[in-house]
Amino acid sequence: MAAKRRSKPKPHRAKASGTVPAEVAAPRAEAPGGAGGEADVNGKLARLEGGLAAMAEMVERNVDTAVMALIDRNPRFAYEVISFDIDVDEMEIETDRLCLDLLQNGRMDQSHFRFVAAAIKINNDLERISDQAVTISQHVLNMLKYDSTDADGGQLFAELLDRIEVMVRQSVEALIDRDGRLAWQIIEEDALVDARCREIIASLTAMTEARPHLASVMADFLQAALALERIGDQATNIAEEVIYMAEGKVVKHHLRESHKGRLSPTRKG
Secondary structure (H helix, E strand, C coil), rough: CCCCCCCCCCCCCCCCCCCCCHHHCCCCCCCCCCCCCCHHHHHHHHHHHHHHHHHHHHHHHHHHHHHHHHHHHHHHHHHHHHHHHHHHHHHHHHHHHHHHHHHHHHHCHHHHHHHHHHHHHHHHHHHHHHHHHHHHHHHHHCCCCCCCCCCCHHHHHHHHHHHHHHHHHHHHHHHHHCCCCHHHHHHHHHHHHHHHHHHHHHHHHHHHHHHHHHHHHHHHHHHHHHHHHHHHHHHHHHHHHHHHHHHHHHHHHHHHHHHHHHHCCCCCC
């Protein structure tokens, strides 16, 4: 069965390459009460939240476009992902600066401090997800170098691609809405993604052994599968930070205290 077709990804927000959204980059006049005052801190927190949301939405779009590039072996989509990753990198740098400024100069309560601490990690996870989308796109471009029209490795990815796209989209929604319940669902989904990745890797290995002449293109499919697994892991990291941000809970500690497969603390059985 052929891989599920998707509609063309929506274009990125029109903006010159090498710029970052106003939510992150635009300077603000010093608020009444001076730098570090309550109004100043609240303004910077609002900028941070808006900047993270904008970055998350761009990263989600990059993953969606990379998925389309892999399914269709479409070089235009692959190059688009690579091009926009530069903007994601610049957004990460600006967000880091804003977080450090808040930690150094801001007078924050406990909930705001948790938000900034989580934002630092989420910022890094988003940048890594975009890097993995670039990795997928680079392997798509490698595939196009080979005469491999009979290589059907892409059909193995349909279910995994659907799950990964849902995880990334939900991690963005959980971040924007600070939705701990949705974040717990993402963590539970990660085990299914890992299992499917293992199945795909085993299938690709068997296909390579059966058709050695396709070893090069199958190696690119294998690396794309590993990149997708890492995207799932990073989306799970974001979910863990959202739970910390929203509930003040460190997820790894809770998972150690409960057996595998147990319902999350915030969900009703």
